[in-house]
Amino acid sequence: MASKQRLLIDFSGDSDQAIGLLYALQSPKVQVSGIIVSDAEPDRGIQLARRLVDQVRPGEEIPVMAGTQQPLFRGEADRAADSVMTSEAVTFLTELVPDPDNPLTLVTLGRLTTVAKAIARKPEWLQVVQRIVVRGGAIRVPGDVTAIAEANLHADPEAAAFVLAAKGPLLFVPLDATESLGLTDEQAALLAKTVRGTTATGKAGTVKSVLGAMIAAVAPEQIETERLKLSIDCHSLLSRGALIADLRAKPSAGTDADVCMAIQSEAIETWVRQLTEGEDRA
């Protein structure tokens, strides 16, 4: 039997990110081994994920679990129960067992808090995953929350910096690599409706970066990567959450990690077209 790519997906529960979930569930070569919802209100994301699993892979037992609800640092007033409890997803990650025949990839579509907490708890699990694909960052291109910061790293820069420092098998997929994917606002909106079943508004930039991260996770032969020295700013008011790559002729500052620089877009564009044309007719 041909081995399948096992995939863990950590997402925020929102419908734009759930499009990535749909893509993975519909990929014949992929076995989705777990879905983590890292969100302040995980129930809505858990319901959404379960519904998608039932639609696309009926009868399949795919664990869907809550991740960390809040970023590592937050205001005193915000203190939620999960600051004193270990989330289900953290336990799940730290108890992963090696399966050399079926390599495991973790893809994070939202912030990195759950991964950071799992590394803090028991870093050995990093050796069980072949790749951690991180949707996040903007290096040469503008950010999408501030002039230079991308939403996922901005949402929890300390967690991202902690994960980077752990030197796991990271592959960053920044906005630089996904901007040029061919996807219109109309298609993004239709895709968001497909997963949400209501009038969700899809943002093309977000959907492109979600699908770009999924390709990097499930079809690494379709991307180009470069090894760069990276830092994540956690200190600056202006630059908080910025992903800094040392692009000088002789780089010296930061931690080495792989970065996706380009993505072949045909496969994803075909998938989007099939799905959205079907939706148009419906």
Next chain:
Amino acid sequence: MKKVILDVDTGIDDALAISYAVHSPHLEVCGINTTFGNITVEEATRNTLQMLELLGATHIPVYQGSSRPIVRELTGKARLFHGENGLGNVVLPEPTATAQPESATQFLISTIKANPHQVTLITVGSMTNLARAIMAAPEIVTLIEQVVVMGGAVSVPGNRTPVAEANICADPEAAAFVFQSGIPLTMVGLDVTMQTLLTRDHLREWRALDTPLAHVFADMCQVYMDAYATVGNLRGCGLHDPLAVGVVIDPTFVKKVPMHVEVDTSGGASDARTIGDRRANPAKPANVQVCLEVDHERFVEHFLQHVLGH
């Protein structure tokens, strides 16, 4: 002739910029302010006086400026690039003249007020003197014609850190203060200056001219290019400070984009970064004209024609 004041931390490329400005028929250099950066302000004053004597331009007054950043302590000099004395260890005769009694800040304020809407300031070192002048006399913001700043990097890597350029690093708070002051600002950063290269072939041409000035510049730039090679730039050295002068002589050397730019002063990994909002819908209105493209061939040719005089 356009009235200009230069603000320098002389510096090898500062020396080239001074010579280019002094020899330009389009510019009237009203005075030169000195600051710290590549070297201490005292060394900058000495080097500037020496350069003016070498150029036979002792009629241009020199005003000594700030010795340290507006908020921080003074940090190390750029010995790797500019040599121990700031001029690539080329030894020039001790200057016979001295700096003017007036401070750089006083001179800047009085000159701008005496010539409303006519003075262009070109800063090629730390922006400390200008920041102090705006603090002391905010009205100069509306009385100056414009400020052309050599400094920063919006779309390319830094040269001091992955994201920061050396002149901004010299005094990030001063730069941040000037950028948010409302003064009309043109930023000539690494985005364009790294495209303007002086090569070893140019140095050979200077040596062949066999004039004292050509030899001094060739010797200085040799040191500068060797330093560039150690950080991975093998083809030559950037004409950073001369391009800021060039943009005043002929604005068509560059293409500018209006942009909102803020300077990071966090002291962390992003310290001294010039953050330009390049999003389709920027959060704030533009405060800087950022040079993003340069006709480098035409500029370098013009620079080479004028830098040594006639």
